[in-house]
Amino acid sequence: MEVVSIVNFGIVGCGFIAGKHVKALEQIANARLVAACDSDQKRLISFTEKYDISTYENYDEFLKDPEVEAVIICTPSGSHAAMGEKAAHAGKHILMEKPFVLDLNQGKNLVELCKSKEVKLGVVHPNRVKPVVRALSEAVNGGWFGKITHTSAVLRWNRTPEYFNSTAWRGTRELDGGILFNQAIHNIDLLNWLLGPVDEVFAYGATQLHNIEYEDVCVCTLKLKSGALGMIEAAITLYPENLEESIAVFGSQGTAVLGGKSISRIQEWKFSKFSEAEAKIQAEQLNNESDPAGHKEVIEDFIKAITRNQEPLVSGEEAMKVLYLIKAIYQSIKTNQPVKITTDWRVNI
Ligand SMILES: NC(=O)c1ccc[n+]([C@@H]2O[C@H](COP(=O)([O-])OP(=O)(O)OC[C@H]3O[C@@H](n4cnc5c(N)ncnc54)[C@H](O)[C@@H]3O)[C@@H](O)[C@H]2O)c1
16 A cells, blocks of 8 residues: 655745645645745735745745745746746755746756756646546547647637736746747647647747737747647737637547637547547537646646656656747747757757
């Protein structure tokens, strides 16, 4: 019988997403929240008042807490690399909110540092654990599509001026990164994980409606190493509200479209290996499964990585792959040229 050891977590950055982590930790028997840190005293107090835990306004002091074994980093994206580096030096395991980091070299350095310090490094990509996505993964890896001809990842969402004005970091290149790092990364990650690697990209971007530092609409064509073609569309300008986040895969023997406002439903599910009735039943069963709280599954997996000394579902190294793709898309937008992607993330584009 496996000995169940408890992992003590600390959270840094007590904002919107930290709330999801706390809820998830509460539901996991072998996880314990022991400390929280936020440089904003008001946020720290309102976030932690219900809990009997240690609180810190200073990150360096928080990292000195010997009770904290693993740190969940929920601060603005542009601070992830520096926060992670300090945590690794303090010997803490790191579960990083997405995007892992915004800079390739910083990402590579953090992956290497965590290896050398022998701490686990996981990145939060909860869409990968959704039942409909797991089913799509089985279909792709099981060869159900026959020859895959093309694929698309579409994000059509609405972000209001109030959203961007809510905190100073949103809408900035330095701390937020851009629409592909902030909103579209989950979908781009799925496309890359399921159907990649991507060989070449060509993209356009424009700032259509928002008064922000980055593009609010991007369209991108892809050549996949497999020979299939692909398309990414990302927009945060949709009137009047979020419309869809979807991924579609088409092949000689299959068609699948997963959609809804955030990839939660099967819209098309047709494969030559199943009768129409069988495929319909599969799709209905999957659509009836309620979405698991993705953060809970991600943390449970991370605990296993620590206690069993194995790699997390999405390691830092794995998270570098989507960063590479996003960086290539931004480079294409900037240079107005197609950009090739090396499969080796250790080589810079
Ligand atoms: N996985 C997901 O689905 C998902 C969803 C939303 C956000 N995120 C990611 O989570 C991160 C945070 O997003 P959010 O929406 O919760 O932001 P937020 O602004 O609501 O919260 C960030 C918190 O970090 C604190 N902070 C900033 N700098 C700090 C520092 N140096 N030390 C301590 N605290 C500091 C701020 O005071 C704030 O309370 C971002 O990287 C974002 O991309 C992930």
